[in-house]
Amino acid sequence: MVSIEEFTSLLAAEFEDIDPQTITPATNYREIKNWSSMYALIIIAFVDANYDVQLNADNLKNSQTIKDIYDIVLSKQP
Amino acid sequence: MIESLHLCMLMHKFTLYMGVLLNHIATYLPETILTNDDLALQFNTSKEQIFKNTGINKRYVSARGEISSDMVVKAAESLFKDKAIDKSEIDFLIFCSEGFDHKGPATSCLIQNRLGLSTNIACVDLPYGCSGYVYGLGMANAYLMSGMCHKVLFLTGDMATTVIHKDDVELKSIFSDIGTANLITKSSFNQHFIFGTDGSGYTNLIVDHSASRNPQTIEKLQENNMPLGHMKMQSTEIFLFAVKTVPKLVADILKKYEYGIDDVDLFVFHQASYFMLEVIRKKCKIPKDKFFVNIENFGNSVSSTIPVALNDAERQGILKKGMKVMLAGFGIGYSWGATIIEY
CATH class of the missing domain: 3.40.47.10 (Thiolase/Chalcone synthase)
Known part of the structure; x- marks a missing residue:
């Protein structure tokens, strides 16, 4: 598994229209400017494609920051 | 005795493996088109944002009072006309939709009459959505394979736009009303589902x-x-x-x-x-x-x-x-x- 910093920068690159510099592990992803429900789907797809981890709706409901997502991926990785 | 058994097994093998052949498909598109410009104006957003979220530029919206069966009847009529189909040979009608005319009778019975199809026909409604086309092909395949019918008219049509709330931009951006008519016979291709x-x-x-x-x-x-x-x-x-x-x-x-x-x-x-x-x-x-x-x-x-x-x-x-x-x-x-x- 990559480091939290690399995970954050790879994920930030997936968010078109959002300046990657504004995304850090502590970023509450729902508070990102221009955030829409589409970005939740981008997170799900990114994690699935790159780490073979399927997030569920509860994972998303219970997470706030990019680090929360990273920790879930770590715990679920095969 | 043994020879006839072999013949039986061969026939069984032959009839067990068959598929559907899509002879012709016709599509009916309603006149009204809902564009991203229309949605952007209505929901105070940009057409670019709508396209980014959906990958869709335009959708079709059935006219007021135009329901699913109307759309598939128009699709079937154009299929019969354009492809010079002998509709008297159709002996199985499947209508896949989630928007029926009535709770009873089955809408496919009404469509049989409206299209002037033979009365020697089996008609079923298939109340399925996004998986419905594959389900319909599976049903057609099973009926054709068993010899219960020989020519299938498979109609699909829904009017999702009539069950979307006027303020629901997400669903309005996605769904579209279209009817199709598919003429199906059997093929020798070994098909699985x-x-x-x-x-x-x-x-x-x-x-x-x-x-x-x-x-x-x-x-x-x-x-x-x-x-x-x-x-x-x-x-x-x-x-x-x-x-x-x-x-x-x-x-x-x-x-x-x-x-x-x-x-x-x-x-x-x-x-x-x-x-x-x-x-x-x-x-x-x-x-x-x-x-x-x-x-x-x-x-x-x-x-x-x-x-x-x-x-x-x-x-x-x-x-x-x-x-x-x-x-x-x-x-x-x-x-x-x-x-x-x-x-």
Whole structure:
């Protein structure tokens, strides 16, 4: 598994229209400017494609920051 | 005795393995088109944002009073006319929709009469959505294989736009009303199907207040004026379901045929949303040039997306007779199904 910093920068690159510099592990992803429900789907797809981890709706409901997502991926990785 | 047994076994083998041949497909598109400009104006957003979220530029909206059966009747009439079909030979009619004329009788009975089809015909309604096209082909295949019928008219048509709340920009941006007519006979191609169901997800995509459970109330009607029901979708849940289920469905149907990705000439899946299709395509490692997507110009027309796409792909010269085409439908239910046809 990559480091939290690399995970954050790879994920930030997936968010078109959002300046990657504004995304850090502590970023509450729902508070990102221009955030829409589409970005939740981008997170799900990114994690699935790159780490073979399927997030569920509860994972998303219970997470706030990019680090929360990273920790879930770590715990679920095969 | 032994010879006749062999003959029986041979015949059994012959009849056991058959597939459907899609002779012709006709499409009916309503006159009204809902563009991204229209939506941007109505919902105070930009057309670029709507396209980014959906990958859709335009959708079709049935006229006021024009219902699913009207659309499929028009599709069937153009099929009969354009392809000079002898409609008296049709002995099985399947109407796939979630918008029927009445609770009873079956709408397919009314369509038989409206199209002037033979009275020596079996008619069924198939109340399915996004997986409905594959289900209909499966039913046609089973009836043809058993000898219960010889020529199938399979109609798909839905009017999703009539059960979307006027303020629901997400659903309005996706769904489209289109009718199709498909004439099907048997082929010698050995066809297989895979179906799956998980009703635990039913609340994530549902037309609520549309039938016996949670029936319509005066209060609800006064609140939203949606007499036919109210479609509600949890898009994240639906996305999770599709991304989890469809790649496995693709792998399973390939395994059943003992094919690899390279053995399939074209992949035509239910056109749910562009983003969802791209995620599925990448996960399945399907090359982009073999993965047909036309949601941009037609939207998500529920059970009609696959025949609309087949028709469009043929018109564009991408789909040719004899090609092996994987079809996959997935969505409301949850329900899913896949097959590979020889076009």
